[in-house]
Amino acid sequence: MSIRNPYNALSFWFERLDAPLVPRAALTRDLDVDVAIAGAGFTGLWTAYYLKQLAPELTIAVLEAEIAGFGASGRNGGWLMSALEGSGAMLRQLPEAQAQQVRAQILGIIPEVERVLQAENIDCDFHRGGGLFAAARFDEQGERAKALLDELRVQGFGEDDYCWLDAAAASALVNVRDCRGGIYTPHIATINPAKLVRALASTVEKMGVQIFEQTPVRTIAPGLLETATAKVRARTVVAALEGYSATARAALPRHTIPVASKILVTEPLSPHQWQQLGFATRPAFSDMSRLISYAQRTTDGRLLFGARGSYDFGAQIRRDAALSAAEIAQQRRYLLDFFPALQDARITHAWAGSLGIPRAYRPHACFDRDSGLALAGGYVGEGVGAANLMARTLADLILQRDSVLATMPWAHSGPVANTLRHWEPEPLRWLAYKTIDRIFSWEERLCLDPASPHWKKSLAGRLADRAASFMH
Template sequence: MDQLAPVTPAPPLAGDTTADVVIVGAGFTGLWSAYYLKQQQPQLDVVVLEAHTAGYGASGRNGGWVIGELAGEDRLLAGLEPARRDACLAQLRDIPAEVGRVVASEGLDCDFRHGGVLYCAARYPEQEARLRQQLAHWHAHGHGTQDFAWLEVAALQQQLRLAQPYGAVFSPHVATIQPAKLVRALRRRVQELGVRLYEHSPVRTIRRYEALTARGRVRARWVVAALEAYSGSQAGVCSQQIAVQSMIIATEPLPQALWDQIGLEHGQAFSEWSRLVSYGQRSRDNRLVFGARGGYRFQGRLRTPFVLTPAEVALRHKLMLELFPMLAQVRITHGWGGNLGVARGFAPQVVVDAANGVLSAGGYGGEGVGASNLAGRTLAALICGTPDECLQIPWQTTPDKLRRWEPEPLRWLGYNGIMRSFDWEDRVLNDRHSASWKRRLAQQLARRMDGLLQ
């Protein structure tokens, strides 16, 4: 957000009002929902209530990937007949293109680039074996080489030059944006379309057909809880998401000579294929944006304000230099993080509580920039009764069918135990002197712990 000019906040809600739809939360889910509602039925009276300013949460503080998939999509689509599965996959793969269409048609300035992604084996040989297994899995589940294609080292180095490459998979189904710019642009556009936005209006309670703040209430035919990680502390929202944190750094703008050494000429994103994922991209102002690792706080407590500590910046800087040692003398100028929602089973969901007129969406598992666009279309279609192909995706559920996370302290112990097993695996495999038995043991333990998350 600090790259943008200050914006005058919308006024807070003062008193009671009515609307056709009230949306709680002005992040990507809420703003996309408002946008598509106005596209489908321009006459709708739509109110958006935001506790701070639009994009205050993870929507303005993320890695900027628009991914053409949903977290856990294999389990989500399992059991569908082939024709419907293919149709759902086509809908998911089209998410970056749909965002691009709206960005172009509405003139949204957000540094959108549809350059695809490189999933890289980049630090130890076991990554190559796991990545080749994943590629075989993708191909066995309805994806072709046009969706996921193997790149040998020479082909990878034409796009991205890493210190120790073993190969990569390229997929065209990822775009990148500057998230704070997209939030700001969507905020402006929905207001132009007639949406009533009230900022600094934290909602205390969501209940049947209404949302209540300290200074007023909005009664509506539909209430949309677009809160994602922030839904756990909201009274009246039936959600089983927990909040975890992502953390990202960015370098100073790099000279062209360094970019000639790195690559990424065409807006590609990249990800290193370990269980503790590292990822990044080249920004429009020529910074390297790099994210890695995350965190969970006891009882899923939100982290706010979200300023990275020197140790958190240093860890990500160290990982970045393992991939790009030519950046050793480059300054890190920015570090930030965001709270994101994870549902049990890593299954994002659209929750329909028709009896109370309440809808919600979230649990995107760190892939919310793209998934929120699909959620906005889905919520708008459900409210308007509009037939839409996005409704074929089987991620709708009801409050009584939501899976619950384990109670504390089991949740905290389990999360940290799993993350420590991933960290141990990564350290063992990244040490070329580790004994073969130790490498096998580390992988077996991490794989079993990984299964606990499903």
């Protein structure tokens, strides 16, 4: 039984942990190491893991403000994807031989994570049930899904990677309301992310990595991580803060902003309820709305459901995991719009967390050899899998390995400030986020209303397309 403390309430995932959530000791003295990493989420811990695998002689310290997995790594929807946000733009610009290498690296994410799980004897409730992106609830989603499938073909992904399911086949997987069909992919697994991130922390400790929790980093600079009580000097300094990047003064641009995502989990559902919902093979689920949604069936028979995001003025980070009664009610309305059969299901868990959105809407692994500064992130909500690939890439860059990963389009050498796009200053980015969100919401309301005239839905769709293009 876990010790009951505030960290257990961060998410359903943390509550399910067997090991007590007792913070590791804080750093109270100055330290000299080869590599200093700010952030003990997936990015920081995977980077430490691969650096130690490739160069066991390195001394590595990881500094974490709270506990390992406190941020998005322990609060997400539990999707492990062989996918990268922004990969389409990358692939379209490359000759086929290089594009084939990029696809191979992306599709290799799940196999590589599964290899590590077996090698390190890590149990994180890994289940490879694939994923369904359903065209549901309104007709326009069908058009959007077909367009996406065509685009995936242009990118070089085949029928074995992404295939179209008709309404009957898609509904047999997940019985979402008014399903018109959907795109199925085998390249998604579901996990308990808190189990993985906590086990990964224990694994790297056994490899000789030092982890200091309750140690917020105040300053990130070449050769230095500085806290309130200590300085860590290192040849290589890695910023692995993702949505929490603004918590430290850094010699880095404003390249990432925090966006909060909100998640509900139901009580364990009855066999009859699951018969109504589907999910028999436990696929991950989303639909084709621009307003993001995601779901999975947990190992103990609950439905986890997340929807939409929010951005606060000034890039404020949502530290409080608890949702208000109004927020829970709103998320429950979204849930019932997808799955009306859950009208009587009790909500047992609800939480929020901040993920990182880069200005370029694609992940990155950057290393400046001259300053020793390294950075990885930019996952746009797909970090459970993408962090593994970016960490492997970053390890190769830091160690100056002549590898395929070091040549990938997400791998960057040189000053980070010259590599990544900067977010616009406030109030421009807040106004842009709110405007885009309102356009997407307006489009969805029109599409859900059978009485909406076609011209108005068409106008909303064109505006939403323009808004989406601004995001990239």
